[in-house]
Amino acid sequence: QSVLTQPPSVSAAPGQKVTISCSGSSSNIGKKYVSWYQQLPGTAPKLLIYENDKRPSGIPDRFSGSKSGTSATLGITGLQTGDEADYYCGTWDTSVSAGVFGGGTKLTVL
Amino acid sequence: QVQLQESGPGLVKPSETLSLTCAVSGHSLSSGYYWGWIRQPPGKGLEWIVIISHSGSAFYNPSLKSRVTTSVDTSKNQFSLKLSSVTAADTAVYYCARYISGYDYMDYWGQGTLVTVSS
Numbered sequence: 001q002s003v004l005t006q007p008p009s010v011s012a013a014p015g016q017k018v019t020i021s022c023s024g025s026s027s028n029i030g031k032k033y034v035s036w037y038q039q040l041p042g043t044a045p046k047l048l049i050y051e052n053d054k055r056p057s058g059i060p061d062r063f064s065g066s067k068s069g070t071s072a073t074l075g076i077t078g079l080q081t082g083d084e085a086d087y088y089c090g091t092w093d094t095s096v097s098a099g100v101f102g103g104g105t106k107l108t109v110l
Numbered sequence: 111q112v113q114l115q116e117s118g119p120g121l122v123k124p125s126e127t128l129s130l131t132c133a134v135s136g137h138s139l140s141s142g143y144y145w146g147w148i149r150q151p152p153g154k155g156l157e158w159i160v161i162i163s164h165s166g167s168a169f170y171n172p173s174l175k176s177r178v179t180t181s182v183d184t185s186k187n188q189f190s191l192k193l194s195s196v197t198a199a200d201t202a203v204y205y206c207a208r209y210i211s212g213y214d215y216m217d218y219w220g221q222g223t224l225v226t227v228s229s
Contacts, residue, residue, distance in 0.1 A: 046219070099171075099214065101148075
């Protein structure tokens, strides 16, 4: 059972938009920055979004992040088949002084 | 460009100690930042294990703390993970990464190494 809650799976057609939610609590998302990671099949996770809504160099603006209260959302527009991956949210939990991840969401582009 | 590379035995016997090293290039560990370990059991999600600073300050996943030892060797520009009393549940791909403290994200990751616990 992960500290951060994500839907196990989401799907959408190519070209469409999808959102992935990440729900936490006042001891983690409510107080700290949220990051998002993309894990393509068979590869290491890659940083997609940091500090709630910032994109590292090289990440297209089709990917966006937002945070409100104790929840965060990853948005992906103009879906491509290459976006099929597992997506994880992460943050710091002040109640245990350690990092935490969501359980991950598998994105399928139909 | 910061690069990280995990190394260590791919097979560990139950009750023994898992030992991994992460070699860092493109950045001197003595310059700062925290460095961390994350694992992913086959077919499952990511689990945060521990982060350690260049000066040795560390923060642990409470569920693993009693079995985890971590250290930094600035002379070799590498850091390490030891996990004691392993069981089959510790079978996972182990990743090392650079952690940005205060902003709470991991920006550079190693490719990961699979460790199987089996007799």
